[in-house]
Amino acid sequence: MVSRVIPVEPFDLVIFGGTGDLARRKILPGLYRRFVDGQMPAEARIIAAARSENTDAAFRDTVRAAISEFVTPEKQDATCIAAFLERLSYVRVDATGSDGWQTLADKMRKDVIRAYYFSVGPGLFGDLARRLHRHGIAGTRCRIVVEKPFGHDLESARDLNVTLAEHFDEQQIYRIDHYLGKETVQNLMAVRFGNMLFEPLWNARNVDHIQITVAETVGVGGRGGYYDKAGAMRDMVQNHMMQLLCLIAMEPPYAFEPDAVRDEKLKVIRALDHVEPEQIVRGQYLSDEDGPGYLEDVENPDSRTESFIAMKLNVSNWRWKGTPFYIRTGKRLRARTSEIAIVFKDPPHSIFGDQESHKSNVLVIRLQPNEGINLKVTIKEPGPGGMRLIEVPLDMSFKEALGPGADDIPDAYERLIMDVIRGNQTLFMRGDEVEAAWGWADPVIAGWEEGGDRPIPYDAGSSGPEDALMLMHRDGRRWREVKA
Numbered sequence: 001m002v003s004r005v006i007p008v009e010p011f012d013l014v015i016f017g018g019t020g021d022l023a024r025r026k027i028l029p030g031l032y033r034r035f036v037d038g039q040m041p042a043e044a045r046i047i048a049a050a051r052s053e054n055t056d057a058a059f060r061d062t063v064r065a066a067i068s069e070f071v072t073p074e075k076q077d078a079t080c081i082a083a084f085l086e087r088l089s090y091v092r093v094d095a096t097g098s099d100g101w102q103t104l105a106d107k108m109r110k111d112v113i114r115a116y117y118f119s120v121g122p123g124l125f126g127d128l129a130r131r132l133h134r135h136g137i138a139g140t141r142c143r144i145v146v147e148k149p150f151g152h153d154l155e156s157a158r159d160l161n162v163t164l165a166e167h168f169d170e171q172q173i174y175r176i177d178h179y180l181g182k183e184t185v186q187n188l189m190a191v192r193f194g195n196m197l198f199e200p201l202w203n204a205r206n207v208d209h210i211q212i213t214v215a216e217t218v219g220v221g222g223r224g225g226y227y228d229k230a231g232a233m234r235d236m237v238q239n240h241m242m243q244l245l246c247l248i249a250m251e252p253p254y255a256f257e258p259d260a261v262r263d264e265k266l267k268v269i270r271a272l273d274h275v276e277p278e279q280i281v282r283g284q285y286l287s288d289e290d291g292p293g294y295l296e297d298v299e300n301p302d303s304r305t306e307s308f309i310a311m312k313l314n315v316s317n318w319r320w321k322g323t324p325f326y327i328r329t330g331k332r333l334r335a336r337t338s339e340i341a342i343v344f345k346d347p348p349h350s351i352f353g354d355q356e357s358h359k360s361n362v363l364v365i366r367l368q369p370n371e372g373i374n375l376k377v378t379i380k381e382p383g384p385g386g387m388r389l390i391e392v393p394l395d396m397s398f399k400e401a402l403g404p405g406a407d408d409i410p411d412a413y414e415r416l417i418m419d420v421i422r423g424n425q426t427l428f429m430r431g432d433e434v435e436a437a438w439g440w441a442d443p444v445i446a447g448w449e450e451g452g453d454r455p456i457p458y459d460a461g462s463s464g465p466e467d468a469l470m471l472m473h474r475d476g477r478r479w480r481e482v483k484a
């Protein structure tokens with residue numbers, strides 16, 4: 001596979017929280033990969049800003065170690081690493097005080113794009129935005145990138161939007177949802193709107209239901225403090241899964257342009273019905289030989305926060321009325337797998353009589369691992385013995401179809417950062433979208449909080465609580481297996 005890499009314009013990228021975990025694992029290794037691929041121009045500079053005392057040399061050493069840990073060996077080239085590290089520097093900056101700001105201001109060049117990545121808690125977004133202005137280093141060619149969580153509920157998200165809007169135009173604000181940067185998520189749009197095959201069938205007349213699964217094998221680990229206040233609903237559903245649902249359910253935008261796409265996604269969120277308690281199953285993982293249970297992980301024996309959630313959602317519009325969307329996500333499940341399955345209806349009449357093996361068509365979009373698309377079709381079982389039907393997959397693994405190079409798909413973060421520099425907001429959430437998603441999530445969360453609901457314990461390494469299976473069985477449907 002030959003991929004075309006077009007270098008972006010020269011830029012100064014400041015990463016607030018530049019020594020944090022996200023910067024170490026994702027942002028900096030991702031930027032290095034873009035550098036190796038020739039997408040980052042020689043004049044680009046990356047400045048890490050954080051509270052602690054540090055030197056350029058010590059910071060570069062930590063980035064060197066991060067590259068060796070998180071970048072595939074084929075991309076690790078001593079000369080490239082040295083050239084990349086030369087572009088890096090460190091500034092000690094106090095987000096809530098005045099220390100370090102003048103030093104940072106002196107470093108910023110006037111004639112290049114300025115991007116400020118807020119890889120810090122949302123409590124500091126306002127402080128950073130204000131100080132960037134006060135020190136004269138914002139300006140019209142500047143962009144800010146804000147990490148999740150974007151608020152904790154509708155009110156806090158609104159407050160954040162208001163605070164940011166005091167200093168930046170919406171066109172300068174890039175709210176990251178890294179799921180939108182995943183290759184297959186974008187492929188979902190290519191499959192839907194780049195082919196005639198699927199779109200005419202993409203509606204309640206032909207689709208029986210849709211399943212979205214994001215299963216993880218990891219537990220909440222060291223993030224218990226944050227996670228226990230969020231739970232799967234705030235951590236995964238309100239943002240990542242909502243975005244996936246929007247891309248599946250939305251109407252064709254008039255162009256693949258930021259506001260055209262975001263307008264259509266917003267309409268989907270607004271068409272989502274309220275979710276009643278009987279449409280929700282929440283769970284908490286138990287301990288096993290591989291690790292502690294949820295309650296021990298978060299050190300809160302009374303926690304009512306869910307590490308698993310399954311829901312049945314209805315989108316009330318002409319296209320989808322009557323076709324439910326079942327979504328589920330959880331930690332410490334059997335396998336790490338994320339997929340979207342579009343399950344089509346049965347043909348209106350079977351000319352072959354009742355055949356057990358005759359199943360409906362299913363289009364599966366695999367987000368990870370082994371990104372690809374799979375369509376299950378019914379054919380005749382070869383050989384004598386009459387007309388027996390079997391189901392076979394038309395399978396397209398990107399790796400197999402695109403050959404060497406498909407392995408080299410950029411990670412979500414590196415793709416999104418390059419979009420920030422290019423000034424392309426298509427894969428970022430607009431303020432009203434985030435507010436609408438919270439506006440939908442808040443009453444659902446309030447429902448279980450008011451009811452005093454407790455999540456159901458489930459075995460680590462399973463596919464979640466039995467009740468989640470029942471959620472579909474009741475409707476005469478079944479989940480696809482959670483398997484690697």
Ligand code: BG6
Nearest residue numbers: 148178214216235236240338368
């Ligand atoms: C993050 C959540 O946004 O997404 C994590 O905070 C979750 O809890 C992660 O593990 C999943 O992302 P990915 O890309 O590994 O599927």
